[in-house]
Amino acid sequence: MRQLLTHLSLLAAALSLPVSAMAQGDGEARLPAVMKIVVPFGPGASNDAIARAIAPGLARRLGNTVIVENKAGASGVIGADFVAKSPRDGSVLLLTSSTFVTAAATQTRLPYDPLSAFAPVAMVGNGPLLVAVSTTTAIRSPADLQAAARSRPGKLTYGSSGIGSIAHLASEMISDAARIQMLHVPYKGAANALMDMAGGQIDMMVSNYSSLAPQIKGGKVRAIAVTSQQPSPAFADLPPMASVAPGFVADIWVAILAPAGTPTAVVQRLNREITEIAATPEVRALLEPDGATPTPYGPAEVAQRIKDDLVRWKQIATDKKIVAE
Known part of the structure; x- marks a missing residue:
């Protein structure tokens, strides 16, 4: 009887696992059954459209549910702060743009550290203005x-x-x-x-x-x-x-970040899936009008790009005494 109860307990535990966790055996990172992509801008803008193109593809690949939620305000800071304070399990992601670093370069009181509060996941696309x-x-x-x-x-x-x-x-x-x-x-x-x-x-x-x-x-x-x-x-x-302006460059990008402390295996799995989704015709069609192209960066490359951009924008903001209102 005790052995039967043990088997029944194990079966119940298996059935209670999220579909994605059950499907991701053989060393694959387990992702939550429900995930959220936060867009720190209003609905209808380009970042929102990109997030809504990525979400269904990510859900199909992970075997879970991925929803998009808009949390606009303060040049993206409200949405970014929400994600920075979210669970560190891959359940909440931030889809943001170069505004993430310009806000950090010009706002004096951010509720988070733009470098240490996030785990960069993937670069969706990059292009010129x-x-x-x-x-x-x-x-x-x-x-x-x-x-x-x-x-x-x-x-x-x-x-x-x-x-x-x-x-x-x-x-x-x-x-x-x-x-x-x-x-x-x-x-x-x-x-x-x-x-x-x-x-x-x-x-x-x-x-x-x-x-x-x-x-x-x-x-x-x-x-x-x-x-x-x-x-x-x-x-x-x-x-x-x-x-005529030697050294000038101001490419813009769209990237996905997770809260700092998200397990490396989860970040790597999401990087692989999102990088492949960014190369699909559906996402390319949203990037191409602005001359942007999918950018297959690894997490470390995304982190370095954010760091480099922050240094550059912070320098010009400091030199010109630019403080965002």
Whole structure:
């Protein structure tokens, strides 16, 4: 009888395991039956779309349930803080972008350490921004922009989605590298800045192609350069801004992070699955409009990219005394 009870107890325990845990034998990391991908921005934006494309593929591969939850606010800080304080078992992940490091570089009181509070998992994609100008200007190239700014120091205007945004920091980096002076005009959101650039109220802005596309197609805005250090195959007709701003680069990325302390085996399993999902047609279709491509980094490479970007953005924020509002 005692032996029978023992067998029944073992059977009950096996049946109570999550499907994913039962299916991941032979040394595979066990993942929770229900997982959550937190997007620290509102629904409908590009990061949200990417998360919702990744979630079903990840669920199929792991044999579990993966949901997407938006936790917007404070330039992504609210959602990131939620994940940093979540269980360290792979059940809660953060899908974030370069805003993760620009927020850390410009906000004085973060509720977490951007380097030590997270376990980088995978890089979904990486690509350039564009430097664009109003078609009311005569600027058609990086050299034209440099010449126009030098002809009237501090008068050529550039817009951004707000103080401390990547557009703000990247434009200040251009100013330093190209040895020019431009006037920053911050807006509450990129859409307002783009509208004013289309109307000729401001001269220049750094932004992604998806945001610029309607105004470019409408003939109101002209793209003149990419922010990658080398030419981008996606925008073959545009030279790098680095052609007149030596050393300038401002690629943007989308990555997935877990709370620090998540087991290495779990991180490695998620890295493998997410890297393969990022290369699927469904996810590529979301990355390609902005010239981004899947980036098969290992966790250590993701961690190094975050660290390098943080140092770079922190330096420009410190030099220019930029503190996010």
